[in-house]
Every structure is written in C-alpha cells, then in structure tokens.
Amino acid sequence: MEDKSGVKKPKIECVNISKFFGEGQEKIHVLDTIDLAVKENEFIVVLGPGQSGKSTLLKIIAGLYKPSTGKAYLDGKELTHPGPDRGIVFQRYTLFPWKTVMGNVEMGPKLRGVPRKERRGLASRYIDLVGLKGFEKAYPHQLSGGMKQRVGIARAYVNNPKVMLLDEPFGQLDAQTRYFMEEETVRIWETEKRTVIFVTNNIEEAVYLGDRIAVLEGKMPGKLKKIYDVNLPRPRDYTDPAFLELRHTITEETELTL
Amino acid sequence: MSDKQSAGSKIILKVLPYLSLLSVLAIWELVVDTGVVPNTLLATPIQVIELFFYKLTHADPDGSVLLIHALTSIGEALTGYVLALAIGIPLGLLMGWFVVAEGLARPIFEMIRPIPPVAWIPLAIFWFGIGLTGKAFIIWASGMVPCVINSFVGVRMTNPVYIRMARTYGASDWEIFRKICIPSALPMVFGGLQVALAASWTALVAAELIAADTGLGFLITMGRRLLMPDMIVLGMLMVGLTGVIIGVIIDRVEKRLVAGVRR
Structure with a gap:
C-alpha cells in the first residue's frame, strides 16, 4: 500500500498502545505506550523477558485483547476483533x-x-x-x-493470513528440536513470504530469525527499549562471529541474560 | 500391599471369590433349613432357583411370566431414559454456552433438581395412571438431572485456548458451540449417561413397587402381598441382574460412539 508521496505504509502499526488488567488496587500496568511499525513481509522478533508484556502485545494485534489506550492497525485499518487475516501460533499446543x-x-x-x-x-x-x-x-x-x-x-x-503471529512457539521444545524448528520457520517463511511477528525470550532465537528485533524491557509495564536491525545473510550461522557479536551486544545493552 | 503379584496370590484371587459366594449361599440355606430364621421370613437359595425356573413358563400367581416382567421394566426404563437424553443433553449443552439459555433454564432446573425423583411418583400416577407413560415420566425426571449437569459442565470446561483459536479463524458463536464446545464436552456427556442410567433404574423400581401391574418391582410387591419370600428375593435378584445387563449394553454402545472422541 502506497500513499501519494510514494512512501510504503507499514503493514502492521501499533500506535501508543498501553494495557492495564484489573481494576482499582489490583490494577496491573502491563504495557506502556508502545509504538511499533512492521513492514510488509518483514520478519520482526519481539524480544523480552517474562512479564514484559510481549505476549499481551501480540494478543492485542491478534484482536484477542483490546488495548487500554492506543490502537493497532493492519493495512491502515484498526484491529478490534480476531480474524483469519492474522494467523496465530500459540505457545502451548492448542490443536x-x-x-x-x-x-x-x-x-x-x-x-x-x-x-x-x-x-x-x-x-x-x-x-x-x-x-x-x-x-x-x-x-x-x-x-x-x-x-x-x-x-x-x-x-x-x-x-x-496477511500476518503470522507466533507467541513463543518453541518455548516448550527441547534445544535440538528448537534449533531445527527455527531453521524450518525460516525455510517456510522464505517459501511463502508473510509479515511475521515472532515473540520470544531467547536472544539467540531472535538473532537467528529476525530482520529486526524489538526489545521490550521492564517488569510490568513493558516498554519498547530499542529496535535492532539484523543485517546478517540467511541462512544464518549460530557460530558466525557477526552473529555472536550482535547477540553479545543485545545481552550487554539490555537486562536480558542468556 | 505387595507391589508384585505372585502366581500364588493370583490363584487365590481366582478361587476365593467363588468360595466366598458358595459359603454365603450355604450359610443362607443352612440358617433357613435349621429353622434359625423361619422359612416364612426368608426363602432358601434353592427355593429361589426353583421359583426362577417355574416363573420362566408360568404366569401365576402374579399374572405374568418372568420375561414379561423384565421386558416391561426395560421398556419403561429405556423410554424414559431416551427422553431424558434427548431433552437433557441439548439443554445442558446450550446452557453451558449461551447465556440466554442458562438464564432462562437454570432457575427452573435448580428448583426441580433438589426434589428426589421418587417424590414425583404420586403426582405421576395422578396424571398418567400406572401404565408406561407414568413410569416414563418418573424415569425421565430422574435421568434428566445428570444429563443436564454433565453436558453443562462439559461445555463449561472447554479449554479457552480452543475457543480463542476458533475466534482467530473468524468462527461465529454458533460455530464455536457446534464445532468446538460439543466435541470437547462429549467425554463428560458420556460420563453422565451411566449416572443417568443408574438413577433411572432406581426410580423405575421404586415406581413399580408403588404402582404397577407388571414389572420387576411389581414382582417384589406381589411377593410381599402373597407372603412368598422366594418371590421377593427373585424380584430383587432380577432387578440387579437386568440393571447390570443394560449397563453393559450401554457401555458397549458408548464405546463404539466415542471411539474417536475419548483419547
């Protein structure tokens, strides 16, 4: 989709999204003013520790939760309900x-x-x-x-679907299977290009998969700390020095540990 | 007990049950034969077996042969049972998913639920007489409760993740109910069938004891009226035996039906 100026509009756009759960004294602030734009056919990884609200953000895009403030858009249309234009893979097996x-x-x-x-x-x-x-x-x-x-x-x-939303899909797999599934994910994505939003708490997984990595930080509310561009050729090598360096940088600059 | 069953204990478990049964029968026979318990109060096992073979072919003194009594009871039980399933299961399923159905049906159901089904017997006789209709009504009332409750709970226990998944497919409420909630509730529903059967059978015998002209419960009552202790015991044994047979048949049918569901 292009506007008059010829600049490509983002496929998915999150504007000023905050999320609270509960009421009164039990009110919990989960996400704080998130702004994120995802390009068409981009593979973006949302990386964050537990309770950083990354799953909540994904569910808001999926239309399963409503944001407390702000809006999420797909092709410029506000997202309010779940729909087949967004395919979801959940963390737990949900077959x-x-x-x-x-x-x-x-x-x-x-x-x-x-x-x-x-x-x-x-x-x-x-x-x-x-x-x-x-x-x-x-x-x-x-x-x-x-x-x-x-x-x-x-x-x-x-x-x-126009967009694939993956919510820590490999979190319950053993390490071997996990590496293999990451490879497979890239193979499938390269066969059938889609805009992908992939949520994980694993830095290595994020660097292996993402075109960009959006790091959420802080324990409730989660804030968008920084977005990293991953300019590594695919297929990526876990032991490539450039791979390790980026992984190291992210570890250093965030509170995430390996 | 021991964590490994030895060959010896296996043989003991095969032999002892027969021994136990036989000794009960022998003691039973003895206490009556020796006059410890008068024969007018308790029949001996041999008398019961004799009467069983007599009743297979003779309608007197109570009016029908044994098979007719059994078939009458089974017919009444199945009529009421099928009605209970046909109404109770859909009602419970709908109440589990649709707020409107729950709001409308729940208070009525909760009002009727604490009334024991046998308490309906006088009213049922009043309305329908002592024939099939009255019995079917009582059995329906007693079978309904487990059907509704199990179906309701089955739908309520549907994993919310499945529902969420279906929503992301853009499924409507009705589609989620049909394609997600019902299949996932089925094991629970089938569990309710056996409970409903036991409840139905109990209510039936109670109803026949009070008002009937055929049926196994009626046989027991006639034994009391005719001062025939052997007939009372025969009736009791037949009620138990028939109940077990129906239970086994329903279990078989159920296993066939849910072969692809329960795993």
Whole structure:
C-alpha cells in the first residue's frame, strides 16, 4: 500500500498502545505506550523477558485483547476483533485433540465455508510445506511437541493470513528440536513470504530469525527499549562471529541474560 | 500391599471369590433349613432357583411370566431414559454456552433438581395412571438431572485456548458451540449417561413397587402381598441382574460412539 508521496505504509502499526488488567488496587500496568511499525513481509522478533508484556502485545494485534489506550492497525485499518487475516501460533499446543492433523488444518477453511475438495487440497499443501506429509490421519496425541507446532504453523498458514503471529512457539521444545524448528520457520517463511511477528525470550532465537528485533524491557509495564536491525545473510550461522557479536551486544545493552 | 503379584496370590484371587459366594449361599440355606430364621421370613437359595425356573413358563400367581416382567421394566426404563437424553443433553449443552439459555433454564432446573425423583411418583400416577407413560415420566425426571449437569459442565470446561483459536479463524458463536464446545464436552456427556442410567433404574423400581401391574418391582410387591419370600428375593435378584445387563449394553454402545472422541 502506497500513499501519494510514494512512501510504503507499514503493514502492521501499533500506535501508543498501553494495557492495564484489573481494576482499582489490583490494577496491573502491563504495557506502556508502545509504538511499533512492521513492514510488509518483514520478519520482526519481539524480544523480552517474562512479564514484559510481549505476549499481551501480540494478543492485542491478534484482536484477542483490546488495548487500554492506543490502537493497532493492519493495512491502515484498526484491529478490534480476531480474524483469519492474522494467523496465530500459540505457545502451548492448542490443536483440537478430537481432530486429526488434516481435521485441524482444514478447520479454518471449513469455518469460512470453503468446499471440501478445495480445502482438502489447500490443507494438504500446507501439511506438505511444514514437512508432515504422511501424518494427515494422525491425532495430536500421537505427535511429538515439534510436530504439534508444525501443525500449528500449517493451520495458521492455511487461512492465507496477511500476518503470522507466533507467541513463543518453541518455548516448550527441547534445544535440538528448537534449533531445527527455527531453521524450518525460516525455510517456510522464505517459501511463502508473510509479515511475521515472532515473540520470544531467547536472544539467540531472535538473532537467528529476525530482520529486526524489538526489545521490550521492564517488569510490568513493558516498554519498547530499542529496535535492532539484523543485517546478517540467511541462512544464518549460530557460530558466525557477526552473529555472536550482535547477540553479545543485545545481552550487554539490555537486562536480558542468556 | 505387595507391589508384585505372585502366581500364588493370583490363584487365590481366582478361587476365593467363588468360595466366598458358595459359603454365603450355604450359610443362607443352612440358617433357613435349621429353622434359625423361619422359612416364612426368608426363602432358601434353592427355593429361589426353583421359583426362577417355574416363573420362566408360568404366569401365576402374579399374572405374568418372568420375561414379561423384565421386558416391561426395560421398556419403561429405556423410554424414559431416551427422553431424558434427548431433552437433557441439548439443554445442558446450550446452557453451558449461551447465556440466554442458562438464564432462562437454570432457575427452573435448580428448583426441580433438589426434589428426589421418587417424590414425583404420586403426582405421576395422578396424571398418567400406572401404565408406561407414568413410569416414563418418573424415569425421565430422574435421568434428566445428570444429563443436564454433565453436558453443562462439559461445555463449561472447554479449554479457552480452543475457543480463542476458533475466534482467530473468524468462527461465529454458533460455530464455536457446534464445532468446538460439543466435541470437547462429549467425554463428560458420556460420563453422565451411566449416572443417568443408574438413577433411572432406581426410580423405575421404586415406581413399580408403588404402582404397577407388571414389572420387576411389581414382582417384589406381589411377593410381599402373597407372603412368598422366594418371590421377593427373585424380584430383587432380577432387578440387579437386568440393571447390570443394560449397563453393559450401554457401555458397549458408548464405546463404539466415542471411539474417536475419548483419547
């Protein structure tokens, strides 16, 4: 989307967003005046420690929470409700346990009234994309943690969202699987470019994945401290000196520890 | 107890139950035969077995053969039970998700719930007489409560994350109810079916004791009226046996239905 001056407008824009939970004495200030603009097809990582409000920010963009002040926009339109234009992958496994992999992935298109044959084709394509071909008929309890999150990514993608929102999707995986899933995330994103907002508390993960890294800081309320540009070529190498240096810089300049 | 079951204790567990049953029957037979308990108050096991075979083919002295009594009871029980499921489950599910349904139905339900189903018996006889309709009504009333409660709680316990997920797909309230809440409530609903069955069977026998002209409860009452202790005991045993058989059948059906749900 371009305005008259020819400058590209941001895909997602957060303006002056604050969030309070509760009332009176129990009122908690979670987010403080966040301004953030995300470009189209950009992979932005929101990095912050626990209780910095990063998940809350993501849920506001998802439309699951309403901001107390400020507004979030997608393509210049205010976001007030959840919708299929934003695909979400949650931290915890949220697959429907009574549905197969296919059943889970095709649920979105089914709810939008896409005919069976078409949605099956669509779902198959994304099951393939996340590397789960052959597991269409498996139930979630038969899958490993990493595979469950692959299904989670497939069923977010299948709705053809403009934006992908990932909320610490690999937080519950073991280190090995986590590295592998990070690689996969980049591969999938490069195959099907989307605007991605990825929330994590892991600096290494942030540097590996992000075009930019927005660091939230402070324990309630969370504030946007700094945005880092990651000018490293992909695929990135965890042991590359430039990689390590950026990782070190972020560690030094923020309260985050490795 | 011991953490590993030895071969010896396994054999003991196979033999002892039979031994225990046999000795109860033997003592029972003995106390009546020796006159410790008069035969006019308690029938011997042999008398009960004799009467069982007699009643298989003879309608006297109570008017129907055993199979008719059993089928009458089963017919009444299933009619009321199916009605309880057909009304109770949808009602409970709707109350769990739709505030309007809960607001409207809850006070009525809470008013009726504390009344034990057997307390309905006089009114049911008053309204419907002693036939199938009256019995079905009482069973319906007793089966409804567990159906409604379990369905309601099942929907309420739906993982909020599933609902949130469906919202991000843009699903409407009705779609979330049908595609998320109902499937996730099913194991709870099916749990309610067995509870409802037990409640129904109890209420049925109570109703037949008070007002009936056939049925297993009626057989017990007739035994009392005719001063036939063997008939009382036969009726009691048949009530237990039939209840167990229905329970097993429903359990089978349920397992078939939820093969893909409960995991």
